[in-house]
Amino acid sequence: xxxxxxxxxxxxxxxxxxxxxxxxxxxxxxxxxxxxxxxxxxxxxxxxxxxxxxxxxxxxxxxxxxxxxxxxxxxxxxxxxxxxxxxxxxxxxxxxxxxxxxxxxxxxxxxxxxxx
Amino acid sequence: xxxxxxxxxxxxxxxxxxxxxxxxxxxxxxxxxxxxxxxxxxxxxxxxxxxxxxxxxxxxxxxxxxxxxxxxxxxxxxxxxxxxxxxxxxxxxxxxxxxxxxxxxxxxxxxx
Numbered sequence: 606x607x608x609x610x611x612x613x614x615x616x617x618x619x620x621x622x623x624x625x626x627x628x629x630x631x632x633x634x635x636x637x638x639x640x641x642x643x644x645x646x647x648x649x650x651x652x653x654x655x656x657x658x659x660x661x662x663x664x665x666x667x668x669x670x671x672x673x674x675x676x677x678x679x680x681x682x683x684x685x686x687x688x689x690x691x692x693x694x695x696x697x698x699x700x701x702x703x704x705x706x707x708x709x710x711x712x713x714x715x716x717x718x719x720x721x
Numbered sequence: 722x723x724x725x726x727x728x729x730x731x732x733x734x735x736x737x738x739x740x741x742x743x744x745x746x747x748x749x750x751x752x753x754x755x756x757x758x759x760x761x762x763x764x765x766x767x768x769x770x771x772x773x774x775x776x777x778x779x780x781x782x783x784x785x786x787x788x789x790x791x792x793x794x795x796x797x798x799x800x801x802x803x804x805x806x807x808x809x810x811x812x813x814x815x816x817x818x819x820x821x822x823x824x825x826x827x828x829x830x831x832x833x
Contacts, residue, residue: 638821647727647809647825648765661820696764708753708813708821712764 607632610679611697611713619721624684624691626716630699637680638698638710639672648696654680687720694718724748725812727824734831740797742827744810747791753813754786754793759826760806769795800831 610629618624630637635655640648650664654674665672669687674680684691694717698710726745734740742756753772757765771777771784771793783796797804810824 640823648823650820650822653820663820708755708811709767709770710755710757710765710811710821712766714764 609634609697609699609711609713611695611716613716614714615717615719617719617721618687620688621686624687624718626682626684626695626697626718627679628682628697628699628713629679630697631711634699634701634711636700637674638700639680639682640696640698642694642696642715651682651695684718687718689720692718692720723824724822725810725824727808727810727827729825730828730830732827732829734800734829736800736802736831736833738800740800740804740829740831742795742797742808742810742829743792744794744824745792746810746812748812748814749788749791751791751812751814754784755811755813755821756782756784756793756795757809757811757823758806759809765809797829802831802833805829805831 609631612627637654639651642648652665652672653661657676669685671683694715696712696715698712700710724747756769758768759765769782769784771786774786774788777784781798785794807826807828809826811821813821
């Protein structure tokens with residue numbers, strides 16, 4: 606399967622714990638986006654990354670949230686000291702490049718975080 | 722003002738009719754426009770992209786773009802129950818830090 610792979614699909618954490626969500630983009634894609642979706646709501650932009658670079662993190666909360674996309678391995682969205690309000694579906698999407706097909710995003714199945 | 726606005730619906734359309742979904746955007750710099758479909762509990766999937774003014778047709782789907790009025794629409798002809806989903810409008814503006822902004826989505830229900 607050459608699609609966008611996210612894991613875990615479901616994650617349960619207690620308040621104060623850390624959550625790590627992983628995303629492997631489609632083969633040949635070098636751009637990764639993370640979005641958060643609350644029930645019955647749209648997708649909220651969080652961060653846009655390329656390999657080893659954060660391009661735009663204007664949607665990321667200033668505290669507790671961080672993202673990376675290392676030279677080797679998947680992109681990781683890390684949430685420290687989770688709170689109940691962090692419960693949501695986190696979608697990763699990848700695209701090929703900035704011009705032409707940029708904006709034509711391919712989404713993973715999402716990681717559903719539940720904070721108890 | 723939200724960057725991308727959509728009527729949340731639900732929009733109910735009888736089977737076989739035309740469903741019309743609308744979206745407005747606030748930033749004139751926006752250059753690329755997309756419609757994604759999201760079934761309940763699933764991830765969004767791209768169904769149409771449009772980059773220049775006018776209409777773009779793909780099967781039963783037609784995307785319409787009017788940059789002067791800053792709106793983009795999606796028409797679904799011969800609506801089927803399988804078209805029942807949430808339709809998300811998305812906008813990309815090329816800049817030093819491009820990001821793709823989504824509207825909150827319109828829930829479409831096709832009644833048999």
